[in-house]
Amino acid sequence: MPILDGDNVPTLEVSELNVRYGAVHAVRGVNLSVKAGEVVVVLGSNGAGKSSSLRAITGLTPSTGTVVWGGKDISSLRSFQRARLGIALVPEGRRVFAPLSVEENLELGAYGAGGAERRRRIAEVYELFPRLGERKKSLSGYLSGGEQQMLAFGRALAARPQLILMDEPSMGLAPSVVDIVMDSVKAIAQTGLGILMVEQNVTAALEVADRAAIIERGKVVAEDEAQNLREQPAVLKALLGSLATD
Ligand SMILES: Nc1ncnc2c1ncn2[C@@H]1O[C@H](COP(=O)(O)OP(=O)(O)O)[C@@H](O)[C@H]1O
Numbered sequence: 001m002p003i004l005d006g007d008n009v010p011t012l013e014v015s016e017l018n019v020r021y022g023a024v025h026a027v028r029g030v031n032l033s034v035k036a037g038e039v040v041v042v043l044g045s046n047g048a049g050k051s052s053s054l055r056a057i058t059g060l061t062p063s064t065g066t067v068v069w070g071g072k073d074i075s076s077l078r079s080f081q082r083a084r085l086g087i088a089l090v091p092e093g094r095r096v097f098a099p100l101s102v103e104e105n106l107e108l109g110a111y112g113a114g115g116a117e118r119r120r121r122i123a124e125v126y127e128l129f130p131r132l133g134e135r136k137k138s139l140s141g142y143l144s145g146g147e148q149q150m151l152a153f154g155r156a157l158a159a160r161p162q163l164i165l166m167d168e169p170s171m172g173l174a175p176s177v178v179d180i181v182m183d184s185v186k187a188i189a190q191t192g193l194g195i196l197m198v199e200q201n202v203t204a205a206l207e208v209a210d211r212a213a214i215i216e217r218g219k220v221v222a223e224d225e226a227q228n229l230r231e232q233p234a235v236l237k238a239l240l241g242s243l244a245t246d
């Protein structure tokens, strides 16, 4: 992957984000920021409001509050406009287009780029995930869960985003595959992209995170450097309550 110029990659600043579904107040005043090259992880149990937060940031779910990207308030922009500004979502359950091949999925990700540029981007995805290169002609529906997660990540990368939001990338994957996905998250952040990841897999997420926030019932209840949480398992355990760390 080409190294982005960190100075030119915008920062994401989310303030007072609220999401309501009728009477359900799913996200309650969440504040978050992600800088270029940074991996920020939001930990929380099922139903805590993680997906709602990510979907609100991408404009897929209506919300109130402000989302500032590169100093510009994008709160009123539609999701496709936010995507054009370089914000990509890798959704929960890694929805790849099952009837399309691996390569066709990646071509969709690079949609809008000219032929040579599109091929270059796809080649870079194969470099990051050699397994996808080996299976480029396979129909995506026949891939393993881990391969589908790599493909969903690769498809997002092929759009050349500057910020990637990832919704529980480790869900349902074998530990060895979780390691591959998390290593790739780290590698991508090192090229200068910001990554905001939500996870229930505390241990795997903290290994690659720079900062972590803990969300409970729609509210951020704690925030710290990931290193502090890695080094103080007792503190982490107390903060997480019911979320398992082992
Ligand atoms: N489309 C929806 N309509 C009504 N309630 C929803 C909808 N999506 C999510 N919720 C509710 O909002 C809360 C947060 O959900 P979600 O953001 O999916 O949590 P998480 O991703 O942390 O598991 C939950 O109580 C969930 O039931």
Ligand SMILES: [Mg+2]
Pocket: 050, 051, 052, 092, 167, 168
């Ligand atoms: Mg979710």
